[in-house]
């Protein structure tokens with residue numbers, strides 16, 4: 001799968017839902033039947049749900065970043081400006097990303113560092129907007145298939161590795177995937193899904209990967225908790241009928257090109273950006289003596 | 293990469309390369325050794341050495357050497373489990389210019405004097421490559437079943453092996469040949485389509501008397 005435009009065309013031609021077009025394409029490429037692929041993703045959804053549940057009750061500490069999830073969860077129950085849905089998505093994303101950092105069991109989606117974003121967006125949608133949806137589990141699986149297709153296209157046209165493309169390729173890609181899933185869940189057309197992807201990615205272009213001490217903690221965890229909102233708002237924008245001037249495939253190409261021109265010091269080597277700030281250096285020094 | 297590789301793998305965090313990949317490396321090395329690991333010297337290279345501890349790479353490698361999978365929560369307790377199993381292990385740092393930036397060399401010994409030395413690299417997303425075995429170039433991902441054949445570099449070994457496999461209905465997916473100047477030995481690395489349980493290393497060894505050693509590794513899923 002190389003193009004969102006081609007995928008949309010295929011769905012149109014064959015009069016299929018978007019997720020069916022994804023299954024048909026992947027099935028042809030791999031020889032694995034559509035039903036088997038559906039079941040695999042459905043089990044990934046279960047693993048993802050389990051990771052979110054385990055994460056919300058886990059007390060395992062990270063090395064650097066103090067607990068954030070419980071604060072956000074408590075706050076989201078009281079109100080806040082962004083609304084319950086965004087705040088809950090953020091809380092889940094923070095919890096799952098923290099769980100990952102503390103050696104919890106997660107689903108890389110698309111990577112371990114960005115593993116909080118999809119569960120945050122999907123399970124907050126389920127809680128806030130999925131209550132009366134018939135066959136919710138099936139719908140969420142379909143949305144996860146659509147998200148996976150967006151990731152697959154990004155992997156094929158650009159990259160999903162922070163070491164190759166910076167954080168735009170990890171947390172940025174995850175937000176774009178989640179945005180596609182939300183637009184799909186909200187009944188958006190293929191065009192709306194593509195626009196959601198384009199709008200999300202355009203706002204994360206150039207995001208570098210500069211983790212403090214090489215650990216998947218800072219800025220990773222909070223990026224998970226923040227980018228859910230960009231993806232959700234982009235999905236709403238697309239549902240409002242706003243289109244991206246530059247089509248999704250071309251935005252993805254731009255992302256790849258930008259990724260290649262990000263200097264190596266800002267691509268997961270921890271030799272630039274936040275990783276070399278005075279505070280980061282001090283924190284890393286402290287790590288050497290602290291054993292878990 | 294199909295959708296299930298994008299939404300996945302299911303793994304113990306925090307890093308697909310430094311944690312999940314490290315568990316797979318440990319498992320693959322255990323399979324090459326062919327049984328419980330009692331003594332292991334582990335030489336961390338590149339970022340495995342510099343950021344490995346923060347990513348649990350040490351525990352992940354040990355859990356893998358004990359046979360655990362990348363999504364097993366016990367990976368977190370790799371060190372304790374290894375100690376409990378009676379494994380003697382030591383970690384070292386090895387600074388080699390030519391080494392892969394995320395790689396490790398593992399030296400295993402048993403009490404009877406048998407030794408094995410394996411080098412593997414983590415390529416990202418949980419994918420790994422078994423690079424070298426006892427000084428021989430290997431270069432396989434171990435996603436498919438693999439047979440590694442070490443033989444004296446004489447005529448007819450490749451033919452004998454492929455004939456044997458095809459007569460047993462075993463399909464070869466890829467095949468690589470390496471010649472090692474040291475001692476005039478060569479290696480044949482075959483990735484197979486079907487599960488290797490149909491391939492008996494002892495039998496493969498018998499197909500040609502120049503074959504010194506046969507190692508078979510079942511596919512290790514991501």
Ligand code: SF4
Nearest residue numbers: 113162167170209220
């Ligand atoms: S900053 Fe780097 S390590 Fe952290 S989530 Fe982003 S890409 Fe991954």
